[in-house]
Amino acid sequence: MRIAVDGMGGDFAPQEIVRGAQSVSREGLASIVLVGDEEKMKPFVTDHANLTMVHTPVCVGMNEAPSNALRKKKDSSMNRAFELHKSGEVQAVVSAGNSGAAMAFAIFTLGRIPGVDRPAIAxxxxxxxxxxxxxxxxxxxxxxxxxxxxxxxxxxxxxxxxxxxxxxxxxxxxxxxxxxxxxxxxxxxxxxxxxxxxxxxxxxxxxxxxxxxxxxxxxxxxxxxxxxxxxxxxxxxxxxxxxxxxxxxxxxxxxxxxxxxxxxxxxxxxxxxSETGGAPLLGVDGVCIICHGKSNEKAMRNAILLARKFVEKGLKESINETMQDYQSLQKVKER
Incomplete structure (x- = not known):
C-alpha cells in the first residue's frame, strides 16, 4: 500500500513528519511518498527503503486562509499529495498542515462521495x-x-x-x-x-x-x-x-x-x-487523515497506520454504499 504524506504540513515539519513517515516505511508497513521541498526533507531521511519523494517547494501556511491556498497554491505539497491520490498512485493522504486548507483541497481535488453535501471530520x-x-x-x-x-x-x-x-x-x-x-x-x-x-x-x-x-x-x-x-x-x-x-x-x-x-x-x-494520530475526513472520495498541527514523530506514525487501516477496512467504500442506499431511499420518498 502506498500512502502520500504532506512533508511540509505541521508546526514541526519537515523533521517530525519525515521521521514519523520513515518509521513506517523502514518496517515495511506501507510505502511512503513524501511530498514537499526535497532539499528541506532530505537531511532527515536516513533510510530510503519503501520511501520516495515528490518535490514541490510550495507549502500552505498553518494560518493561511483556505480560500487563498485554494486559489494560489494548487502546486503545494498538500494538494500534490491529493493529486497523487486522485490519480491512483497512492491509496491515502496524511497531512498535519492547515486543516481548513486540507479540507478545501480534498473536496476540490478528490471530490465528494455522491450523496454527501458536506464532508465531516471524525x-x-x-x-x-x-x-x-x-x-x-x-x-x-x-x-x-x-x-x-x-x-x-x-x-x-x-x-x-x-x-x-x-x-x-x-x-x-x-x-x-x-x-x-x-x-x-x-x-x-x-x-x-x-x-x-x-x-x-x-x-x-x-x-x-x-x-x-x-x-x-x-x-x-x-x-x-x-x-x-x-x-x-x-x-x-x-x-x-x-x-x-x-x-x-x-x-x-x-x-x-x-x-x-x-x-x-x-x-x-x-x-x-498522538496515540490515535489523526482524524479521517469522511465524505470525500478517498482516504484523508487530518492530523493535529503539533504532531510529532509518534503521532505521524500512528496517523499513517490509521490511514492504512481505513483503506484495508474499506471505509470509503462503506460510506459510498451507505450514501447510495440513502439516495435511493430519498427517491422513493419523493414519488
Missing amino acids: TLHPRMGEGVSILLDAGGTVDCKPTHLAQFALMGNAFAGSVLGIDSPKVGILSNGEEETKGNELTREAHSLIKELGINYLGYVEGTDMYNGRTDVVVSDGFVGNIALKISEGVADFIFKFFKEGIRNSLKARMGYLLLNDLFKEFQRKADY
Missing part, C-alpha cells in the same frame, strides 16, 4: 470500558443544515460498523439535554430526519455520553463539535498538569503515584492524541 475519543466513541463533525463545517447532520449520522454509522466493527452502532445528536424539547432549530429538524434513517438512533445525547459508553457516534455541527473537542483536550491537559504538579510537591503523592503508576500511564495513553 475524531475518536476514549470512553469507559473498551473501544472509542466517534464525534463528527469536529470542525469541518461550522454552518450546517439539518440534512448535513443526517448525512453525518449515516457516515458515522458506516465508520463505526466498517472500521470499528460495532454491530448496530448507537447514534445520537449532541444537545443540551436528552429531552426532545431541548436543542435548537437545527437539532430538532435533524432529529426528525435521523429518526427515519433506519439506524440505531438514541435521540439527543449530552457531552458526557461521549465518554460514559452510552453512544458510539455523536453527531454535531462543526462549530459545536470543535468546541467539544477543544474542551476535551483542555480538560485532559489540565488533569495531567494537576497530577504532575501535585506529585512534584508532595512526598505522599509521589508514594501514591508509585502504586498507581500503571493506571496513570494507561490514562495518559488513552487521552494522548
Whole structure:
C-alpha cells in the first residue's frame, strides 16, 4: 500500500513528519511518498527503503486562509499529495498542515462521495470500558443544515460498523439535554430526519455520553463539535498538569503515584492524541487523515497506520454504499 504524506504540513515539519513517515516505511508497513521541498526533507531521511519523494517547494501556511491556498497554491505539497491520490498512485493522504486548507483541497481535488453535501471530520475519543466513541463533525463545517447532520449520522454509522466493527452502532445528536424539547432549530429538524434513517438512533445525547459508553457516534455541527473537542483536550491537559504538579510537591503523592503508576500511564495513553494520530475526513472520495498541527514523530506514525487501516477496512467504500442506499431511499420518498 502506498500512502502520500504532506512533508511540509505541521508546526514541526519537515523533521517530525519525515521521521514519523520513515518509521513506517523502514518496517515495511506501507510505502511512503513524501511530498514537499526535497532539499528541506532530505537531511532527515536516513533510510530510503519503501520511501520516495515528490518535490514541490510550495507549502500552505498553518494560518493561511483556505480560500487563498485554494486559489494560489494548487502546486503545494498538500494538494500534490491529493493529486497523487486522485490519480491512483497512492491509496491515502496524511497531512498535519492547515486543516481548513486540507479540507478545501480534498473536496476540490478528490471530490465528494455522491450523496454527501458536506464532508465531516471524525475524531475518536476514549470512553469507559473498551473501544472509542466517534464525534463528527469536529470542525469541518461550522454552518450546517439539518440534512448535513443526517448525512453525518449515516457516515458515522458506516465508520463505526466498517472500521470499528460495532454491530448496530448507537447514534445520537449532541444537545443540551436528552429531552426532545431541548436543542435548537437545527437539532430538532435533524432529529426528525435521523429518526427515519433506519439506524440505531438514541435521540439527543449530552457531552458526557461521549465518554460514559452510552453512544458510539455523536453527531454535531462543526462549530459545536470543535468546541467539544477543544474542551476535551483542555480538560485532559489540565488533569495531567494537576497530577504532575501535585506529585512534584508532595512526598505522599509521589508514594501514591508509585502504586498507581500503571493506571496513570494507561490514562495518559488513552487521552494522548498522538496515540490515535489523526482524524479521517469522511465524505470525500478517498482516504484523508487530518492530523493535529503539533504532531510529532509518534503521532505521524500512528496517523499513517490509521490511514492504512481505513483503506484495508474499506471505509470509503462503506460510506459510498451507505450514501447510495440513502439516495435511493430519498427517491422513493419523493414519488
